[in-house]
Amino acid sequence: MKRLARASFNSAINLAFFSLLGTAILAFTFFQTHDIITKTEEGEKLKLIQQLLPTELFDNDIIQDKVAVPVDALLGNDDATTAYRARLQGQPSAVILEAIAPDGYSGKIALILAIRANGEVAGVRVVSHKETPGLGDYIELPKSETKWILGFNGKSHAVWTEAEWKVKKDGGQFDYMAGATITPRAVVKAVHKALLYFEANRETLFAETVKTTQKEAKK
């Protein structure tokens, strides 16, 4: 009995040692790569914005003209995100919003949208997702022959009814690929909700200074 207890204790110590060592290595790598990863991701975001918005739509320094967007059920964000405002000769022309589709096939799909001041989508792109490669990943522009994600361009929430803001399989207007319906369904829903959010919060989004407290109300 005593020997058994001793052996277990030894094993536990051993395992604890390796866990600690592993955690230390991971923590070290994390801190070493964290800044670079954030920087790359920010850089990618900037490139995305330039893809989303035609350059003639804005003349301001869009990266500096940002506003915090609080948590909102319509956007699906867990933390406050940043919205970038595009202005043309001082007039608001578009806003770049982040939205999350929580119900992808394998987890969340992060989207970035450019919405013109008149409520039309200027462009949508997928920032990150974990959908099945070769199947659900046609929501990414470079991986889709039909350029599926461009189907949102020029659409405002008012052009169709609620029932039409769905994939064709559900009686809506959007194409989908057989075998991968859940992914586009999630994206369509998220885009629609983001447009509703824009409609409801247009003033605050474009305001010079934003009072974040007044938008706590959730739907």
Next chain:
Amino acid sequence: MNLQEFKEILSNGVWKQNTGVVQLLGMCPLLAVSSSVVNGVSLGLATAVVMALSGAALSPIRSFIPNEIRIPVFILIIAVLVTVVQYLMNAYMYALYMVLGIFIPLIVTNCIVLARIEAFASKNPVASSAVDGLAMGLGLTLVLAILGGIREIIGKGTLFSGLDLALGEVAKDWVLHVIPNYKGFLLAILPPGAFIGLGCLIAGKNWLNLRKEQKAKQANFTAAQAA
């Protein structure tokens, strides 16, 4: 490790004990990512790196690990290495990281990594273990490349699509449209295509082995007759 041993480990890993078509281990990523050559090769290489590293990391400490808890320790070390590789790829190979997405963490669950540590690295010196891991990984990469190629051609009519995601914009024009104006054949891209393709590969490997055996037999027979 001498040259003879090196050659043997290499041929074992890549051909004789190929993880994909002989040992049939690590089916999960094999079937999931082999929808195109680029995906398959990228994940195969990432797995090879992890296997070489884990072999090299475990071999020197193998005598310190108590026998009863060796499996949790092995898994722990594999998981740490995979996560480190994931961080590094995220930081320095962002485009490729985006392509492989969810499948990098899945390398941990790939039983071939654990199997080689248990069967080889825990009994052999550092250099051999590293080479064994790398050879096994390369064998897996080979299968992933061939299977990915077959599925991509049949499913989409292209070869090397998505290469620009791994190598940058330059590679955008390197995509081969093997069959022009191809409508696509979804079955090959979907999981069943992976099973069917893998089945064909295993059959092909067995056929090659059998033919070699028969040739050897025939040679023996004629040699015996001549004598």
